[in-house]
Amino acid sequence: MKFSNFFIPTLKENPSDARIVSHILMLKSGMIRQETSGIYSWLPLGYRVLKKIIKIIEDLHELYEVNQILMPTIQSSEIWKKSGRYDTYGKEMLRINDRHSKELLYGPTNEEMITALGKQHIKSYKSLPQYFYHIQSKFRDEIRPRFGVMRAREFLMKDAYSFDINENEGVKTYYRFFRLYLKIFKSMGIPIVPVRALSGEIGGSLSHEFHLIVDSGESEIFLDKSILESDLEKLKDEDLKNLNSFTDEYYKNNKISIKLEKFRSIELGHIFLFGDKYSKSFDFNIEYENKKLTPFMGSYGIGISRIPAAIIEHSSDERGILWPEEVSPFEVVIINLINDSDETNKVSNDLYQNLKSKNIDVIYDDRNERPGIKFSDSDLIGIPIQIIIGKNLINDGNVTLKFRKDGKEINLTNDKVLDIIIKKLKNNK
Amino acid sequence: MKFSNFFIPTLKENPSDARIVSHILMLKSGMIRQETSGIYSWLPLGYRVLKKIIKIIEDLHELYEVNQILMPTIQSSEIWKKSGRYDTYGKEMLRINDRHSKELLYGPTNEEMITALGKQHIKSYKSLPQYFYHIQSKFRDEIRPRFGVMRAREFLMKDAYSFDINENEGVKTYYRFFRLYLKIFKSMGIPIVPVRALSGEIGGSLSHEFHLIVDSGESEIFLDKSILESDLEKLKDEDLKNLNSFTDEYYKNNKISIKLEKFRSIELGHIFLFGDKYSKSFDFNIEYENKKLTPFMGSYGIGISRIPAAIIEHSSDERGILWPEEVSPFEVVIINLINDSDETNKVSNDLYQNLKSKNIDVIYDDRNERPGIKFSDSDLIGIPIQIIIGKNLINDGNVTLKFRKDGKEINLTNDKVLDIIIKKLKNNK
Numbered sequence: 001m002k003f004s005n006f007f008i009p010t011l012k013e014n015p016s017d018a019r020i021v022s023h024i025l026m027l028k029s030g031m032i033r034q035e036t037s038g039i040y041s042w043l044p045l046g047y048r049v050l051k052k053i054i055k056i057i058e059d060l061h062e063l064y065e066v067n068q069i070l071m072p073t074i075q076s077s078e079i080w081k082k083s084g085r086y087d088t089y090g091k092e093m094l095r096i097n098d099r100h101s102k103e104l105l106y107g108p109t110n111e112e113m114i115t116a117l118g119k120q121h122i123k124s125y126k127s128l129p130q131y132f133y134h135i136q137s138k139f140r141d142e143i144r145p146r147f148g149v150m151r152a153r154e155f156l157m158k159d160a161y162s163f164d165i166n167e168n169e170g171v172k173t174y175y176r177f178f179r180l181y182l183k184i185f186k187s188m189g190i191p192i193v194p195v196r197a198l199s200g201e202i203g204g205s206l207s208h209e210f211h212l213i214v215d216s217g218e219s220e221i222f223l224d225k226s227i228l229e230s231d232l233e234k235l236k237d238e239d240l241k242n243l244n245s246f247t248d249e250y251y252k253n254n255k256i257s258i259k260l261e262k263f264r265s266i267e268l269g270h271i272f273l274f275g276d277k278y279s280k281s282f283d284f285n286i287e288y289e290n291k292k293l294t295p296f297m298g299s300y301g302i303g304i305s306r307i308p309a310a311i312i313e314h315s316s317d318e319r320g321i322l323w324p325e326e327v328s329p330f331e332v333v334i335i336n337l338i339n340d341s342d343e344t345n346k347v348s349n350d351l352y353q354n355l356k357s358k359n360i361d362v363i364y365d366d367r368n369e370r371p372g373i374k375f376s377d378s379d380l381i382g383i384p385i386q387i388i389i390g391k392n393l394i395n396d397g398n399v400t401l402k403f404r405k406d407g408k409e410i411n412l413t414n415d416k417v418l419d420i421i422i423k424k425l426k427n428n429k
Numbered sequence: 430m431k432f433s434n435f436f437i438p439t440l441k442e443n444p445s446d447a448r449i450v451s452h453i454l455m456l457k458s459g460m461i462r463q464e465t466s467g468i469y470s471w472l473p474l475g476y477r478v479l480k481k482i483i484k485i486i487e488d489l490h491e492l493y494e495v496n497q498i499l500m501p502t503i504q505s506s507e508i509w510k511k512s513g514r515y516d517t518y519g520k521e522m523l524r525i526n527d528r529h530s531k532e533l534l535y536g537p538t539n540e541e542m543i544t545a546l547g548k549q550h551i552k553s554y555k556s557l558p559q560y561f562y563h564i565q566s567k568f569r570d571e572i573r574p575r576f577g578v579m580r581a582r583e584f585l586m587k588d589a590y591s592f593d594i595n596e597n598e599g600v601k602t603y604y605r606f607f608r609l610y611l612k613i614f615k616s617m618g619i620p621i622v623p624v625r626a627l628s629g630e631i632g633g634s635l636s637h638e639f640h641l642i643v644d645s646g647e648s649e650i651f652l653d654k655s656i657l658e659s660d661l662e663k664l665k666d667e668d669l670k671n672l673n674s675f676t677d678e679y680y681k682n683n684k685i686s687i688k689l690e691k692f693r694s695i696e697l698g699h700i701f702l703f704g705d706k707y708s709k710s711f712d713f714n715i716e717y718e719n720k721k722l723t724p725f726m727g728s729y730g731i732g733i734s735r736i737p738a739a740i741i742e743h744s745s746d747e748r749g750i751l752w753p754e755e756v757s758p759f760e761v762v763i764i765n766l767i768n769d770s771d772e773t774n775k776v777s778n779d780l781y782q783n784l785k786s787k788n789i790d791v792i793y794d795d796r797n798e799r800p801g802i803k804f805s806d807s808d809l810i811g812i813p814i815q816i817i818i819g820k821n822l823i824n825d826g827n828v829t830l831k832f833r834k835d836g837k838e839i840n841l842t843n844d845k846v847l848d849i850i851i852k853k854l855k856n857n858k
Contacts, residue, residue, distance in 0.1 A: 007496045007559060009550035033546055036505035036533075041546060044496040067436045067473040072583045073502060073566055074523075074535070076465035091528045096535075098582075099520045099570045104465075106503070106525075106535075117462055117470060121438035130436060137502055137566065141528045153527075154501045 001330070002352075003365040007044050010377050020216055022312035023148035025321050029381045031308070038145025038153030042305075045381060048329035049308045050156065054135060056187045056326070057158050057302065064180050066131040066160055071113050073137050077103035079112040083281050089201070092140045106139035111202065111278050111299055114161040118295065119284035125165055125293055128286075129173055133160035135304065150266070150309045151218075160300040165288065167275065170296035174206060174273040175237040177300045181210050181269050182233050184302070189324025190311055193228065193263075195221045195245040197270065198253060202299065204274030209247055210302075211265035214313040219267050220248040222260040266310040273298040321382030322405050330363040331425060333383040337371045337390030344389050347399070347414050351387065354418050360425060379404065385424070387417055430759070431781075432794040436473050439806050449645055451741035452577035454750050458810045460737070467574025467582030471734075474810060477758035478737045479585065483564060485616045485755070486587050486731065493609050495560040495589055500542050502566050506532035508541040512710050518630070521569045535568035540631065540707050540728055543590040547724065548713035554594055554722055557715075558602055562589035564733065579695070579738045580647075589729040594717065596704065599725035603635060603702040604666040606729045610639055610698050611662050613731070618753025619740055622657065624650045624674040626699065627682060631728065633703030638676055639731075640694035643742040648696050649677040651689040695739040702727040750811030751834050759792040760854060762812040766800045766819030773818050776828070776843050780816065783847055789854060808833065814853070816846060 009030040018024040026032045031046030042050055061068065074096070080086035086093075086105075094106040107113070114132060122130060138157045145153050160177065164170040178194065185192035190212055197209040211221050213228075223245035232240065246256055276294045279285075285292045308327070315322040325331050332355060336348040348364060355362040363383065365374050371390070378386055388400040392411065399417055401410045412420070438459040447453040455461045460475030471479055490497065503525070509515035515522075515534075523535040536542070543561060551559060567586045574582050589606065593599040607623065614621035619641055626638040640650050642657075652674035661669065675685060705723045708714075714721045737756070744751040754760050761784060765777040777793060784791040792812065794803050800819070807815055817829040821840065828846055830839045841849070 005494045007550075007561070030550070033549065035501055035542060035545075036507075037531075039501045039503055039505075041501060041542070042499040043550075044498055047497055047499050050499070065434045068476055069473055070471040070476050070479070072464055072468045072470060074468055074568065074583050076468075078465075094525065094527065096523060096525050098523065099572065102466075113464060113470070116464075120462065121436075121459070121472075132436070139503065143528065154503050 001363045003363055003367050006363065008377070008381065009043070010380060018148065020147050020150070020313065021316055022150065022309035025312050025316060025380070026148055026309065029321060032149060034148075038142055038151075040149055040152055040154075045329050046308065049323075049327055050304065052327045052329075053188060053304055053307050057135070057184055057304070060180060060184050060187065061133050061160070064131075064176065066133045069132050069134050071107070071110050071117075071134050071136060073107055073139070074104050075107045075113055077105055079116050080105065083112050083115075083278055085112070085201070092142065094139045094141045107136075108138055108140045109202070109299075109301075110134070110136075110159055111161070111274075111297075112282075115278040115282045115284060115297070118163050118279070119282050122163060122286065122295070125286050125288040128163055128165045128295065129169060130163045131160060131173070133158060133300075147218075148309060149305050152305065155303065156305040158302040158304055162298045162300070163279075163295040165293055165296070167296050170273055170275065170298060171206070172237070174271065174298050175240060177271055177298070178208065178240055179233055181271065181300070181302070185210060185268070187326060188307070188311075189326040190314065191228065192268065193221065193223060193245060193265070194232065194240070194243065195223065195247050196243070196250050197247045198249050199272055199274065202272045202274055203277040204272050204298075206241075206273040208271050209267050210269035211267055212310050212314055213263045213265045214310070215264055216313050217264040217266045219265045221263050221265050222246050222248070222251045222256070223263065224258075225261055266306070266313065267303070268307055268310055269300075269302045271298065271300045316382070319376070320380035323382045323384060325384045325425065328361075328382065328384055330361050330383050332360055332362040332385045332387060332421060333378050334362060334364045334387045334389065335374050335378055336364070336366060337374065337388065338394075339366070339368050341394065344393055347393055348389050351389075351414065351417065355421070358418070358422060360421065385421060389414075430792045432792055432796050435792065437806070437810065438472070439809060447577065449576050449579070449742065450745055451579065451738035454741050454745060454809070455577055455738065458750060461578060463577075467571055467580075469578055469581060469583075474758050475737065478752075478756055479734065481756045481758075482617060482733055482736050486564070486613055486733070489609060489613050489616065490562050490589070493560075493605065495562045498561050498563050500536070500539050500546075500563050500565060502535055502568070503533050504536045504542060506534055508545050509534065512541050512544075512707055514541070514630070521571065523568045523570045536565075537567055537569045538631075538728075538730075539563070539565075539588055540590070540703075540726075541711075544707040544711045544713060544726070547592050547708070548711050551592060551715065551724070554715050554717040557592055557594045557724065558598060559592045560589060560602070562587060562729075576647075577738060578734050581734065584732065585734040587731040587733055591727045591729070592708075592724040594722060594725070596725050599702055599704065599727060600635070600666070603700065603727050604669060606700055606727070607637065607669055608662055610700065610729070610731075614639060614697070616755060617736070617740075618755040619743065620657070621697065622650065622652060622674060622694070623661065623669070623672065624652065624676050625672070625679050626676045627678050628701055628703065631701045631703050632706040633701050633727075635670075635702040637700050638696050639698035640696055641739050641743055642692045642694045643739070644693055645742050646693040646695040648694045650692050650694050651675050651677070651680045651685070652692065653687075654690055695735070695742065696732070697736055697739055698729075698731045700727065700729045745811070748805070749809035752811045752813060754813045754854065757790075757811065757813055759790050759812050761789055761791040761814045761816065761850060762807050763791060763793045763816045763818065764803050764807055765793070765795060766803065766817065767823075768795070768797050770823065773822055776822055777818050780818075780843065780846065784850070787847070787851060789850065814850060818843075
């Protein structure tokens with residue numbers, strides 16, 4: 001991608017209406033635009049980050065053989081009356097009347113719909129377990145939307161649902177998704193902490209949230225710090241269940257007496273094993289050895305559109321964003337400082353074509369702008385690897401490789417850049 | 430993908446509530462599920478087709494350097510009051526009040542929102558032209574939703590928007606998108622016919638629709654049949670403008686006097702050059718040579734979720750769907766007829782792994798089902814190439830390659846199957 005063809009409307013000043021770092025930097029780097037209270041457009045740079053996150057989620061759900069579907073945003077009130085949540089959900093549910101005065105709503109979640117789907121199509125115990133997921137817009141009419149996409153009203157969510165023949169199998173499935181979640185967040189390059197949580201509105205007895213620790217987080221979690229250093233994927237199901245890490249509410253509700261440290265954090269995922277709550281209210285039964293089997297269910301959510309904001313809260317400096325390369329909108333930026341030099345133009349362009357041909361995600365800043373603007377824009381948008389091409393090339397045949405995170409610079413001849421970058425990116429993959 | 434892990438809830442009987450072939454076959458093959466009137470879920474098989482269509486659209490928009498963004502589904506009424514369409518749009522617009530009684534709506538289209546976005550962020554004539562697109566759910570509250578996803582209320586649409594410095598440049602951009610559309614539908618393996626259309630609600634003077642000719646289509650178009658045989662991509666802009674092909678309404682409104690043939694068809698795309706209608710009402714002006722420049726705009730839509738239905742209307746037989754390989758949910762299906770034979774299991778599995786390793790999109794029917802069910806399911810879901818592995822293998826070491834479209838069968842030793850399939854799929858790519 002060439003910068004001149006790519007739409008990145010960066011701002012020179014901090015936006016006045018944003019109070020937390022991620023909201024400020026997402027507006028300033030031209031990632032998002034507010035359309036109305038709590039409702040945002042994703043501009044090209046922001047949407048690239050979202051797509052990288054979505055690809056990681058899709059690839060790993062496919063690896064785990066979870067079937068991808070797409071349920072609609074608009075739902076009928078009927079299924080919510082069946083579960084009893086139409087009355088209890090409250091004002092966060094956006095209720096709508098269509099032209100025939102039929103009651104519709106913008107789905108805040110999909111337990112009801114997936115249960116109706118299961119009841120229609122799953123007729124034999126032999127076809128259990130079944131796992132589904134979809135990535136779809138949700139709407140929750142927050143009374144005070146704030147912090148940009150962190151607490152928006154319309155947001156993008158991945159939610160998965162499982163059907164099992166009994167509780168025992170349901171628990172196994174639950175921990176299968178638990179491990180999938182550890183893998184997903186690791187693949188995004190962010191350290192995640194699972195914490196035991198209350199089930200709340202959705203129901204059931206077993207629930208965990210997945211948090212990113214940041215000082216500016218809205219949540220509070222309590223945990224044994226050793227968890228942060230351990231490789232959780234290696235633990236047995238039972239040990240995952242007994243981890244000493246809890247949400248604030250769980251910690252207080254269950255009067256946990258062990259001494260734990262308190263952290264502020266952002267919730268990025270939430271999984272629930274709610275059992276037969278919905279299958280029962282939908283009268284969803286399957287014949288099994290001459291008895292009635294009511295499928296045992298769970299649901300597994302990831303708040304996709306708040307992840308870019310959470311990562312920025314976790315990783316930025318005074319000059320801008322520091323993307324992990326796994327979700328960075330581009331892996332490499334080529335900064336050509338002298339636009340009217342045939343030599344820098346040729347070397348920049350050749351490097352750009354070479355990196356592209358190696359499937360490296362590169363943006364070439366070919367704009368006719370001052371070096372100061374190019375440097376500050378590159379730092380602001382946070383691409384992890386910068387290749388700076390300017391006077392050094394003309395004088396000594398050198399280009400500069402600069403790492404955004406620590407500012408480390410290496411001068412080297414341009415024929416060596418390609419190998420080093422390929423090696424660096426491959427090592428981390 | 431193994432059939433046993435993939436959720437394809439095929440029906441034995443024709444669904445009683447569906448009247449057109451595509452609706453019947455999409456329900457029967459387990460591609461979609463109706464949630465409520467005019468609102469559908471896409472099940473795994475259907476969603477795979479949607480994703481292939483989306484990938485073709487994304488890849489070609491990237492090739493044409495159109496910036497991908499994501500605008501929200503819910504919009505504020507304010508921007509629609511600015512353009513004047515809040516009152517004129519009528520009952521197809523789904524109007525919503527939020528918890529604070531603020532007027533929202535579910536976007537039926539995005540001209541207003543993109544104009545507001547352009548006005549905020551495009552400050553210099555130097556950054557024109559600008560092209561944007563997004564793929565997002567839309568809602569139009571049809572009075573009588575029917576024909577499944579063909580005339581649904583919630584549907585998936587690609588819409589692109591362009592900003593140019595003047596009409597002359599706008600027209601060039603318009604024909605750039607015209608050519609992009611020819612390429613997109615060609616890449617989906619379907620013959621498309623562009624027809625001159627009225628602009629209607631959106632405004633402006635230049636508009637074309639892109640139609641697929643099928644006897645069951647809801648639209649009528651008039652055209653000179655020679656257009657069907659010509660390579661339109663090679664024509665000049667002026668010749669594209671003067672094609673003798675028109676929508677019914679355009680033909681009658683403009684009292685076209687030349688004799689043309691009438692066809693029934695389905696509209697899949699619609700492009701508009703509406704000029705300054707929205708930029709004017711949003712007071713969106715840019716300084717240019719000491720004068721005010723009001724950007725000249727166009728919009729370019731594709732009805733993504735009706736494309737699978739249109740293709741089925743165009744291409745099916747009494748046994749089921751006939752997918753073009755470009756958008757088929759899988760390119761190849763391996764049908765193992767004898768589940769308790771080590772020999773057929775091994776050969777099936779090896780072939781499956783080999784095809785996957787060559788990046789061929791293959792589904793392996795490994796279910797413990799009768800051959801009759803496997804054959805009829807494969808024919809129903811319409812995968813273009815079938816590899817049948819049964820008694821022939823045990824007796825003669827042969828497998829059967831069968832083409833869904835013409836039923837042609839070739840018996841050959843299994844070591845030759847791979848080469849032939851790779852050659853056949855590559856030829857068409």
